[in-house]
Structures are given as structure tokens and as C-alpha cells.
Amino acid sequence: MTPDMKNDRSDPTQPSAPAPQPDPGCTPTLPGFTCGLDATLRIIAGKWKPLILYFLAQGGPYRYGELRRAVRDVSDKMLIQQLKELEADGLVKRTDYKEVPPRVDYSLTPLGRSLAEALVPLCSWGTEHMAEVSRVFAQRDGWTTKGR
Amino acid sequence: MTPDMKNDRSDPTQPSAPAPQPDPGCTPTLPGFTCGLDATLRIIAGKWKPLILYFLAQGGPYRYGELRRAVRDVSDKMLIQQLKELEADGLVKRTDYKEVPPRVDYSLTPLGRSLAEALVPLCSWGTEHMAEVSRVFAQRDGWTTKGR
DNA sequence: TGGGGCACTTACCAAATGGTGCATACTTGT
């Protein structure tokens, strides 16, 4: 067993790479974030936020009800909650017309709009690879080609 | 005042827009997804997945330990878990060298690489707007200028 | 007068998510 060359290179006792550098386009400037992606992810954390941003980016301001119909499967509670957070984070603007049957609409702030644009490639990716993606989910949901 | 024109246009009893169309770049083809973005989001759902993909995209294959040091604050359990899912989803490839002190490394599959590229704009966005973002988090974490 | 819509709000609950710590099997260094 060639005892002195079992680990030909990169022997585990001496880490080959101390720590990968998180750089290209990622300059850790502010504290708390390891990189820009980290920062972004924390802002859009929440099941519905990216979707909301994206829908809002498609059409002009949407009324609450429209939005809820657009983002299918979202409950009132969730939609409101995420909208509030997005508003607090300065990504969406809420306009309350103070009318008597309530009328409110939501639109993107410039910041929100810029973020929504960064989301576009993700959308395209999903569209392009939807076949693979749905295949993946098919088996995730406990499902085999042979039925059952 | 002006009782008959309170709802000048788009009176609430008659929805102005029946349902916003989720189209530009989003063609709902396969069942289950409202649009491409939806599909993508489900694949990268999980606190660390985008980060893992992104790190993997930066350097070549990473050994498990390197990855964990790179993605700071991630626990073993989480990292392993997410790596397994990514592997199952065909985004990363795991190579086990079957050596005696365990040696394993992870790299992106072509699919994973393409997804990682779609993540780039998010990273740039985060980097560009990191100031705003960290301001947002400052107040989210219950924080006032006047301390405590 | 009753039903429905609007935009929310609240209470309660289940499930997902994530963290800590211990265990494994084996090696190398001291």
C-alpha cells in the first residue's frame, strides 16, 4: 500500500485552499454580508417576495385584489405581510386613496424596479429549463414513472 | 363631497383588471408553475442554495470543508442537506474519491452552471445597493439611532 | 335585508427550517 504516497497531493491534514475567495462582482464592504448575493437574498427572503416584485414590474401599479389574483395560491395574510415588508424595505410603494370602499395600490420604487430587473434572468432560466425543473419536482413529490 | 363621483374610474365593484397577465418572458407551459420565475424559485428555495451555487461557480470543484468555510455561518447539517438536494436536482455533482480520510468534492453540472449565471445580476444588485440594504436591516433588527 | 366585494387584521396551528451536539470510521501528528 505505498504508505508514504497514499495522499498523492492535497493531503487532508493541510487544506489545499484555505478559503475560496468570494470576489468576482462581490466585494464585501459592509459588515454582516459575505457578498452582494447574500445581501440580496436576505431582502427577497420570503416565499412570495420575488413573485410580487416581478408581477409589479410587469404592469403598472396593481390594486391589492389584482395582485392576489395574480400571485396564485397566496393567502391574504401572506400577501399583506410580504407587501408590508417590501414597503418597509423601500422596494414597493403603497398608495392608499382613502376612499370609502377601500382602494389601495402597490407599485415599485426605483430600488424595487432595479431589483426586479435583476430577477429577469432567473425567470428566463426557469422558462428555458422548465422541463428539467418539473421533472425534478415530479420525483421530489414521491413519484415514479411507473405510477403510484 | 361630490357623492356620485367618489369612484371616478375603476370602481371597486367592477375589477378594472381581471387578472394581470404574467407574460413577458414567462410562458406558463408546464403545469404547477405560474411562470419561469416560480419554477426557478422552487429549485433554489433554501437559505443556502443560491450561495452554494454561486461559490461553486466561482472556483472549480470545492471540497466539502472548503465549501463550509466559504459559506460562512452554515452548519454541517444544513450544508450537507442542501448539497444533497442540489445533487438530487441535478445542479451539483458530488465526487467521492473513496479515500480513507474521506475526500469528496462538489462541482456544478452544466445545468447548475447556467443557473449560477442567472444569479449574477442578483449579486451585482446586492453589491451596488449594499448601503441601502444594510440600512434596511439595521432597522429591521430593532435598532434606533438612539441606541437600545 | 341579505350577500358580496374591498383591504385588511387577528388568533390559532401545523409544518418547514435551521441549529447544537454527539457519533462514526479511519488517519495523522504529538
Place this chain on the structure above:
DNA sequence: ACAAGTATGCACCATTTGGTAAGTGCCCCA
């Protein structure tokens, strides 16, 4: 012998997240 490192597995627990269902005040319509 013992600590440390390698890549994981697993049990247990706390927190977070998300969902359901109900209620609110006010209006319009039949």
C-alpha cells in the same frame, strides 16, 4: 493514547414560516 481533521448521520429542539378561518367597517346591488 489523544486530539484533530475528514465527510456525514441522526436525534432533539427552537424558531420561523406559512396556512386557515374568522372578523371588521363600509359600500353597492338586487
